């Protein structure tokens with residue numbers, strides 16, 4: 001069965017096609033993302049502009065995704081679209097488009113949680129077999145979930161303040177490295193000394209599994225004002241951020257007896273982070289290429305998993321929600 005996935009939660013218009021094979025395995029057939037550039041002059045995403053851009057682009061991105069997959073719209077077997085969390089106006093575009101498509105084609109519709117999409121992005125590389133721990137490190141989240149069974153998400157730790165991706169973006173901005181901050185920090189870090197700025201790992205010694213990045217951001221600002229080279233600042237910040245994410249996740253995995261860890265979300269594209277996690281001795285799964293930051297294929301992968309689990313038709317009556325904690329996912 002071919003599952004179409006749509007994500008318009010923020011400033012990327014993403015549509016992807018995934019094939020759910022009769023044996024339950026999945027393969028990504030296409031993944032097309034239009035990243036909006038209209039926000040560049042505003043220093044942040046302008047919600048109303050984001051919604052309008054989604055409206056203007058979604059048909060073209062959908063056409064490209066179908067063409068890349070080599071399928072016609074009539075061949076689709078189900079549609080999944082993100083219903084939250086995200087910018088409500090932006091979410092509504094993809095959600096309504098997906099619902100309309102499913103009704104026109106008379107095929108099931110599945111409303112998908114954006115973070116479940118981020119987690120299932122790793123299903124492009126290997127089968128996600130619970131139990132496992134999932135660390136979502138993105139622009140708005142640094143959340144650690146214990147996934148005891150399929151569709152059951154228990155939040156075991158999160159950031160107290162800034163998200164990891166947000167911290168990469170802010171440190172890049174304050175040190176003049178530009179936007180998007182994550183890739184800019186990663187590039188500059190290659191030329192810097194990770195020991196040049198002596199950052200302290202946040203919340204060292206804690207018993208829980210929380211994260212904190214706002215203190216690092218302030219420390220980075222002070223180091224910048226004191227004349228630290230942007231490359232050294234980038235390398236030192238990246239090193240401490242990675243260390244914090246790895247240490248806390250590994251401790252949680254050991255305490256909870258989990259030996260598989262999914263690391264996903266935009267920050268999971270970071271090479272230094274990947275290398276550090278791969279050295280932990282845990283079985284670590286990452287999303288495939290192009291599936292770390294927001295995209296439609298990850299939503300199709302989550303939809304395909306829901307269909308496989310018998311909860312594929314869900315959410316036709318759901319609206320878009322800005323705030324939606326990822327709790328246990330159930331069918332109608």
Ligand code: ATP
Pocket residue numbers: 010085086114118137138139140141164165166168169180181182183186265266267268269270271292293294
């Ligand atoms: P959320 O999913 O929490 O709503 P989002 O969808 O905006 O947030 P993503 O698209 O998953 O977030 O990720 C974007 C974030 O990932 C940005 O903060 C960006 O700086 C970061 N990022 C992207 N590439 C890298 C990289 N190579 N290294 C570090 N961070 C990165």
Ligand code: FE
Pocket residue numbers: 114118138139293294
């Ligand atoms: Fe996201």
